[in-house]
Amino acid sequence: MNEHRHRYVSADRRVREDRRFVAGKGKFVADIDLPNTKHVAVVTCPHAAARIKSIDKSAALKMPGVHYVLDGAELAGATLPLMTGLDTPNVPRRPLAFETARYSGEWVAAVVADTRALAEDAGEAIEIDYEPLPFVLDAEEALAGGVLVHEAHGSNVLLDKNFIWGEVDKDFTAAPRKLKLRVKWGRSSTVPIETFGVVASWDPWRELLDIYASIQMPRYADQIGVALKIPTTSVRVHYDVDVGGSYGVKRGIKHSVLCGYLARRLGFPIRLIEDRLENMRGGDAHGPERLFDVEVAFDDQGIVHSMKMRALENVGAYAGRSPFQLGKPIGAIVGPYKIKSVQYRAIAVVTNKTTNDAVRGFGQAPTNLVLERCMDEVANVLGLDPLEIRRRNLIRHDEFPYLIPSGTSYDSGDYHTVIDKVLVNTDYKELIAERDTLRAQGQLAGIGMAACLEPSGGNATFEALLNPAITTSTFMDSCRINIDGMGAITATMHTTSSGQGHETLLGTVVGEVLEVDPDNVRVTRPDSLNSLPSGTPVGSRMAIMLGGAAFHAAQKLKTKLTAIGAHDLGIPLERAIYNDGTVSDRDLPQMKRGWADLVNIAHRNYHRMPEGFEPGLAAEHIYQVPTGGVLPDKDGRVQMYPCFSFEFHLLLVSIDPDLGRPEIVKYRLGHDCGTQINPKIVRGMTMGGIAHGIGAALYEEFAYNDEGQMIAQTFMDYLLPSSHEVPAVEIVDHETPSPHTVLGQKGSGESGYLGAPAAIANAVNDAIRGLDISINTLPIKASVLGDLIAGAQEKKRNK
Amino acid sequence: MRIDLTVNGETRTLDVEPRTTLLDCLRDTLALKGAHAGCEHGVCGACTVLFDGVAVRSCLMFAAQAAGSAITTIEGVTPGPGEMSLIQDAFCETHGMQCGYCTPAMVLVAHALLADNPEPTREQIVEAISGNICRCTGYAQIVEAIALAAERMRGVNRPKDSR
Numbered sequence: 001m002n003e004h005r006h007r008y009v010s011a012d013r014r015v016r017e018d019r020r021f022v023a024g025k026g027k028f029v030a031d032i033d034l035p036n037t038k039h040v041a042v043v044t045c046p047h048a049a050a051r052i053k054s055i056d057k058s059a060a061l062k063m064p065g066v067h068y069v070l071d072g073a074e075l076a077g078a079t080l081p082l083m084t085g086l087d088t089p090n091v092p093r094r095p096l097a098f099e100t101a102r103y104s105g106e107w108v109a110a111v112v113a114d115t116r117a118l119a120e121d122a123g124e125a126i127e128i129d130y131e132p133l134p135f136v137l138d139a140e141e142a143l144a145g146g147v148l149v150h151e152a153h154g155s156n157v158l159l160d161k162n163f164i165w166g167e168v169d170k171d172f173t174a175a176p177r178k179l180k181l182r183v184k185w186g187r188s189s190t191v192p193i194e195t196f197g198v199v200a201s202w203d204p205w206r207e208l209l210d211i212y213a214s215i216q217m218p219r220y221a222d223q224i225g226v227a228l229k230i231p232t233t234s235v236r237v238h239y240d241v242d243v244g245g246s247y248g249v250k251r252g253i254k255h256s257v258l259c260g261y262l263a264r265r266l267g268f269p270i271r272l273i274e275d276r277l278e279n280m281r282g283g284d285a286h287g288p289e290r291l292f293d294v295e296v297a298f299d300d301q302g303i304v305h306s307m308k309m310r311a312l313e314n315v316g317a318y319a320g321r322s323p324f325q326l327g328k329p330i331g332a333i334v335g336p337y338k339i340k341s342v343q344y345r346a347i348a349v350v351t352n353k354t355t356n357d358a359v360r361g362f363g364q365a366p367t368n369l370v371l372e373r374c375m376d377e378v379a380n381v382l383g384l385d386p387l388e389i390r391r392r393n394l395i396r397h398d399e400f401p402y403l404i405p406s407g408t409s410y411d412s413g414d415y416h417t418v419i420d421k422v423l424v425n426t427d428y429k430e431l432i433a434e435r436d437t438l439r440a441q442g443q444l445a446g447i448g449m450a451a452c453l454e455p456s457g458g459n460a461t462f463e464a465l466l467n468p469a470i471t472t473s474t475f476m477d478s479c480r481i482n483i484d485g486m487g488a489i490t491a492t493m494h495t496t497s498s499g500q501g502h503e504t505l506l507g508t509v510v511g512e513v514l515e516v517d518p519d520n521v522r523v524t525r526p527d528s529l530n531s532l533p534s535g536t537p538v539g540s541r542m543a544i545m546l547g548g549a550a551f552h553a554a555q556k557l558k559t560k561l562t563a564i565g566a567h568d569l570g571i572p573l574e575r576a577i578y579n580d581g582t583v584s585d586r587d588l589p590q591m592k593r594g595w596a597d598l599v600n601i602a603h604r605n606y607h608r609m610p611e612g613f614e615p616g617l618a619a620e621h622i623y624q625v626p627t628g629g630v631l632p633d634k635d636g637r638v639q640m641y642p643c644f645s646f647e648f649h650l651l652l653v654s655i656d657p658d659l660g661r662p663e664i665v666k667y668r669l670g671h672d673c674g675t676q677i678n679p680k681i682v683r684g685m686t687m688g689g690i691a692h693g694i695g696a697a698l699y700e701e702f703a704y705n706d707e708g709q710m711i712a713q714t715f716m717d718y719l720l721p722s723s724h725e726v727p728a729v730e731i732v733d734h735e736t737p738s739p740h741t742v743l744g745q746k747g748s749g750e751s752g753y754l755g756a757p758a759a760i761a762n763a764v765n766d767a768i769r770g771l772d773i774s775i776n777t778l779p780i781k782a783s784v785l786g787d788l789i790a791g792a793q794e795k796k797r798n799k
Numbered sequence: 800m801r802i803d804l805t806v807n808g809e810t811r812t813l814d815v816e817p818r819t820t821l822l823d824c825l826r827d828t829l830a831l832k833g834a835h836a837g838c839e840h841g842v843c844g845a846c847t848v849l850f851d852g853v854a855v856r857s858c859l860m861f862a863a864q865a866a867g868s869a870i871t872t873i874e875g876v877t878p879g880p881g882e883m884s885l886i887q888d889a890f891c892e893t894h895g896m897q898c899g900y901c902t903p904a905m906v907l908v909a910h911a912l913l914a915d916n917p918e919p920t921r922e923q924i925v926e927a928i929s930g931n932i933c934r935c936t937g938y939a940q941i942v943e944a945i946a947l948a949a950e951r952m953r954g955v956n957r958p959k960d961s962r
Contacts, residue, residue, distance in 0.1 A: 015891070022887035024902075117816075243898060244835070691934075715843055
């Protein structure tokens with residue numbers, strides 16, 4: 001690695017956002033108090049499916065401090081259904097159920113009162129007469145038909161696409177060995193500690209709807225405007241609101257349309273802050289629930305030649321972004337492996353469960369789980385070491401750029417070296433010996449590994465791939481930089497953040513290019529009406545996209561400053577050198593113009609400016625995603641994300657056979673996300689991703705009972721990993737720069753999460769393999785695993 | 800009902816509903832926004848404040864129950880506008896946070912721990928924060944922040960030539 005390549009980039013610098021947070025001075029949506037704000041509580045459907053026969057609001061409306069009760073009929077009459085991205089007009093999604101409610105917890109009415117407590121009280125006084133309807137919870141049953149969640153749609157299928165990339169039949173025929181696996185990714189989500197919240201305020205004289213929200217979503221202002229049937233220029237989203245965690249799910253469009261409507265209807269500011277139950281049950285923020293049937297064709301050496309994968313996604317009652325989460329993994333469908341051909345069938349069905357939305361990795365973590373389970377099973381069948389199997393199948397460093405069957409070219413990587421670096425720190429033989437010692441002590445112990453990719457950059461052409469009516473090939477982000485008359489620098493970003501340290505990212509990149517201390521670069525977030533386009537922090541893209549936009553905007557200013565200096569020095573441009581904010585003559589270095597001079601010329605001395613130059617020092621750049629701008633071809637091939645980070649997980653678990661609870665004894669990670677702009681941020685993201693992955697693998701599930709009631713409604717039932725459940729992890733960094741990005745950076749917003757569940761599942765399976773059992777359903781709960789182990793032991797004893 | 804509440808060293812007479820939680824009272828009545836609502840059923844710890852020096856969940860108690868005791872919030876441990884305590888500074892040094900939502904609670908837990916135990920082991924730090932859920936960090940940099948703060952506090956309290 002070239003250590004002197006950058007001055008501020010990759011340096012171990014503090015994260016500027018942290019100062020306000022340690023003092024409790026973040027500005028979260030619940031901290032915003034607009035005068036005369038009224039509060040909303042929602043009334044929810046207690047049935048898995050029901051016709052709404054009548055709503056009696058009279059008792060609630062008589063209560064002091066209660067201003068309004070809104071029902072689905074009024075709202076549906078005044079607004080358009082929410083945008084979904086699919087051509088499924090008979091599956092309309094609305095903030096409040098209209099005529100029929102389709103999952104337990106779906107919002108049926110909204111109460112507006114002076115306080116949240118009064119609104120909740122009044123909600124209990126609303127009498128709703130329901131006629132319970134048949135319902136379906138299981139994806140396979142929903143696929144088969146029978147009960148239809150949306151009668152008018154004619155089936156429960158929202159999406160069913162079959163892709164064949166390469167000679168799948170030929171490769172399967174030629175391969176001497178095949179292996180089938182059924183893997184299930186359970187219904188979990190990111191569940192931020194801050195629930196979703198929104199404050200909406202309407203000014204009828206300016207015709208302006210002000211929105212403050214805990215949001216992370218592309219086209220948020222557009223979607224509000226369209227649904228409310230007002231110009232998008234009448235919606236002003238304030239991006240300087242700190243978001244208390246999101247990891248994909250903070251997409252409260254239904255909350256926002258509801259509050260926007262009420263604010264306009266009632267004439268005072270309206271605020272809805274979900275409580276935890278609303279968040280978990282009716283917040284429409286569940287993650288993938290996906291059933292995979294996969295078959296791989298391989299040879300006696302363990303080389304995997306081809307794969308057939310069917311993914312069946314239970315998206316819940318309505319189409320959020322979730323169906324598209326079947327699309328993103330197409331851009332890394334073979335993971336880091338040289339699988340030559342793939343058949344992929346992606347099916348999304350509706351059921352009577354809470355609606356799903358985008359979750360960290362956008363469907364990639366479940367796909368990675370399947371690939372990694374396959375690799376371990378191939379090794380097992382052949383009696384080979386799982387590490388050796390991976391080494392044989394991984395793409396080699398000298399094979400990049402590497403084109404995968406589904407049409408995406410991977411930018412760069414050095415997978416074997418990353419693995420070697422992890423193994424230098426962890427003697428693999430010693431780890432095996434440690435496992436075997438635990439086994440000798442009566443524990444079930446297992447080693448798990450996962451070699452996974454993190455597609456990054458957020459080029460969402462999977463939309464066009466799954467819905468040909470969509471022709472979007474533009475995925476951009478922007479930055480504007482202004483150097484004021486006193487020489488101080490302000491850079492802008494045009495979206496919210498939820499802990500990713502974007503202000504630090506922006507300051508660092510601008511400081512790097514202009515050769516000024518990043519701490520002296522002010523970063524602001526103009527509101528949506530003053531903003532340039534942003535794709536928002538999805539798809540692990542901001543280091544690449546906001547970093548790229550900032551880099552180019554700063555370069556424009558550097559070029560302008562250099563030209564101003566050269567002109568004032570009376571030298572040709574090629575002789576001018578920009579260094580630390582000063583422009584000097586290459587041949588006569590004592591001849592120079594410092595920062596103050598350059599700023600003075602630009603702002604006050606037009607007579608000294610080069611001819612044709614605009615006065616002032618401002619620049620903006622709207623940055624298109626690298627390698628983007630192409631639509632899918634007729635065979636369903638397309639370049640998806642530009643950059644691919646790599647992570648290699650290696651861990652040892654120990655399971656007390658009587659308890660069935662896996663405990664992580666050792667955890668090592670090799671991580672390569674190219675150039676790290678801020679190593680503290682990258683490490684935090686990665687550790688947080690591992691913790692989240694541990695949750696998805698072992699603890700977290702939105703479980704439903706047979707009546708269609710969600711039974712994990714609190715943090716006592718939906719278990720988030722605490723500091724006890726997350727082990728110390730040794731992270732070994734490697735840096736393979738991306739050729740496509742301005743600083744060689746790749747994404748890391750989803751790192752850790754994309755491989756941890758797979759590695760843990762592999763470790764548990766290694767631990768229980770001796771009992772002739774396996775488990776391929778996540779989360780692997782202690783209760784399930786304990787019973788499985790007890791059953792296997794019983795069977796062995798009886799033999 | 801009227802209660803006398805002592806928050807961050809200042810006693811005020813407040814008119815609250817009996818059902819008002821301490822958390823809602825701090826945030827809505829006293830405009831102290833550093834304590835955050837996370838789960839409102841006592842699991843996540845985002846609402847943590849110090850109750851006579853002990854870390855407690857302000858969502859689980861009524862404001863009236865806090866009358867007569869000393870409540871300390873994150874605003875009370877912050878030395879001054881723009882000024883950080885040694886513990887807050889240590890959280891910044893290790894980047895022991897991301898979104899910042901659970902952070903004030905974590906800082907208060909660290910204050911309570913280090914007041915009792917100036918030399919905590921890693922296990923003791925892990926135990927101390929185990930009732931506070933952080934969804935962003937995986938805890939590593941929080942544990943490091945508290946260990947760093949402990950180390951620095953011990954250094955500060957030692958005579959200069961023995962540091």
